[in-house]
Amino acid sequence: MTEAGIDEPALIRLVDLKKSFGKTEVLRGVSLDVARGEVIAIIGASGSGKSTLLRCINLLEPPSEGELWFDQEQIDYGRIDRRRLRRLRSQIGMVFQSYNLWPHMTVLENVIEAPVTVKGLAKAAAIARAEELLARIGLAEKRHDYPSRLSGGQQQRVAVVRALAMAPKAMLFDEVTSALDPELVGEVLDLLGELAHEGMTMLVVTHEIAFARDVSNRTFFVDQGVIAEAGPSQKMLSQPQNERTRQFLRRVLHSGAGMTRL
Amino acid sequence: MAGLLDYWASIAGYMPNFFAACWVVLQLTVLCILVSWICGLAAALGKVSPYRIFRWPADFYVWFIRGTPTLVQIFIVYFGLPQLGMKLSPFIAGVIALGVNSGAYVAEIIRGGLLAIPKGQVESAAALGMSYRQTMTRIVLPQVVRIVLPPITNEATTTLKNTSLLSTITVVELTMQAQMIISATFRPFDFYIIAALLYLVMTTLLMQLSTWLERHQALKY
Numbered sequence: 001m002t003e004a005g006i007d008e009p010a011l012i013r014l015v016d017l018k019k020s021f022g023k024t025e026v027l028r029g030v031s032l033d034v035a036r037g038e039v040i041a042i043i044g045a046s047g048s049g050k051s052t053l054l055r056c057i058n059l060l061e062p063p064s065e066g067e068l069w070f071d072q073e074q075i076d077y078g079r080i081d082r083r084r085l086r087r088l089r090s091q092i093g094m095v096f097q098s099y100n101l102w103p104h105m106t107v108l109e110n111v112i113e114a115p116v117t118v119k120g121l122a123k124a125a126a127i128a129r130a131e132e133l134l135a136r137i138g139l140a141e142k143r144h145d146y147p148s149r150l151s152g153g154q155q156q157r158v159a160v161v162r163a164l165a166m167a168p169k170a171m172l173f174d175e176v177t178s179a180l181d182p183e184l185v186g187e188v189l190d191l192l193g194e195l196a197h198e199g200m201t202m203l204v205v206t207h208e209i210a211f212a213r214d215v216s217n218r219t220f221f222v223d224q225g226v227i228a229e230a231g232p233s234q235k236m237l238s239q240p241q242n243e244r245t246r247q248f249l250r251r252v253l254h255s256g257a258g259m260t261r262l
Numbered sequence: 263m264a265g266l267l268d269y270w271a272s273i274a275g276y277m278p279n280f281f282a283a284c285w286v287v288l289q290l291t292v293l294c295i296l297v298s299w300i301c302g303l304a305a306a307l308g309k310v311s312p313y314r315i316f317r318w319p320a321d322f323y324v325w326f327i328r329g330t331p332t333l334v335q336i337f338i339v340y341f342g343l344p345q346l347g348m349k350l351s352p353f354i355a356g357v358i359a360l361g362v363n364s365g366a367y368v369a370e371i372i373r374g375g376l377l378a379i380p381k382g383q384v385e386s387a388a389a390l391g392m393s394y395r396q397t398m399t400r401i402v403l404p405q406v407v408r409i410v411l412p413p414i415t416n417e418a419t420t421t422l423k424n425t426s427l428l429s430t431i432t433v434v435e436l437t438m439q440a441q442m443i444i445s446a447t448f449r450p451f452d453f454y455i456i457a458a459l460l461y462l463v464m465t466t467l468l469m470q471l472s473t474w475l476e477r478h479q480a481l482k483y
Contacts, residue, residue: 058389090391100386104405114390
């Protein structure tokens with residue numbers, strides 16, 4: 001069940017992807033397909049390789065072995081030239097656990113930076129688009145503030161908007177609520193839910209099991225560098241087939257985390 | 263009272279020479295600072311580079327400069343290079359020697375600044391498709407400038423004082439000027455004190471400039 005629908009070509013495709021850091025094998029052969037418009041939740045214990053998996057897709061970590069396909073083009077990660085790499089990355093948005101906004105720039109400047117610098121968009125056009133996006137998340141009046149003046153939840157939503165401003169074909173979310181105070185998690189998950197509803201292709205590494213169940217189409221459980229189980233989210237998360245998946249879910253749900261949206 | 267006036271009169275005549283020498287010191291300092299920033303930035307980027315071809319020369323440069331006396335470095339440039347066929351004027355030799363010398367310390371300062379920038383900021387820039395140069399000029403260096411301003415201006419003050427070492431290679435800067443006047447008047451205390459006070463005025467002005475710059479860059483964020 002790691003394949004997407006048969007008729008539509010996958011937007012993102014991994015075939016037997018492996019990644020080692022020195023002698024440590026973190027990804028031991030991951031294969032998956034993501035169709036356009038699909039929302040995939042990736043769950044697993046820390047150290048299971050789920051973040052690495054995400055980071056291999058936009059080559060923040062180049063894979064060691066295996067095939068990587070984006071938009072029906074195979075990515076030769078060993079020899080890709082820098083311009084093609086930048087073009088690939090400009091089509092895949094990424095949001096990080098620690099937001100990574102640039103503190104010396106205002107909210108607005110953060111959002112327009114990449115469209116102007118990378119895509120060559122005219123500044124006025126970039127500003128207009130940025131203000132539209134910021135208004136959408138209710139932060140238009142904060143656009144001239146510096147990130148330090150915003151709450152964690154606000155900063156993270158700005159980070160999402162900063163990625164959206166590049167009009168990416170797909171978005172990667174690396175535990176984007178893990179660093180937030182619990183009461184701020186909801187506003188970020190709501191935004192992700194909206195994006196999913198609008199048809200954005202999303203891969204979401206998360207501990208929020210309720211979110212995975214309610215918003216994502218399919219869930220992958222990563223365990224020790226491989227996908228131990230995958231399936232339609234509702235079904236898989238309520239009736240996991242794999243014993244390790246069951247154990248993991250028991251641990252996560254028992255701790256009270258992962259159910260913030262309840 | 264009359265004694266004091268006589269005393270001042272005996273010094274005042276030499277002040278134009280001292281001021282001219284101060285001007286030389288300021289020119290030297292500005293040029294050395296410029297050279298040191300260029301060398302320092304290049305070496306700092308080299309030291310943090312993942313490529314050995316950049317890292318090893320940078321490491322060697324900083325190690326050599328920090329491990330040898332500044333005076334010996336000046337002599338190598340002014341007296342040593344002619345043996346290899348390269349003759350330089352004292353002024354140029356001084357600028358090169360002190361600029362390269364200060365550059366090693368500036369490199370360590372800038373490297374500290376570079377390391378202070380959280381890696382996540384660079385990653386998010388890369389994830390958006392920004393190039394190394396764009397990330398450096400738009401994200402990293404603007405923040406580094408603010409961080410390194412205090413230690414860099416401190417280093418500039420050190421460079422200013424180091425120009426006195428150039429008196430050993432016949433550059434007519436402030437220390438040399440004082441020595442010339444002393445050999446004519448046999449009043450070493452009076453004139454070395456004058457020289458020291460003039461250095462003090464220049465370094466104090468430099469520190470005031472740095473305070474002004476820091477405040478100008480002050481915590482907007």
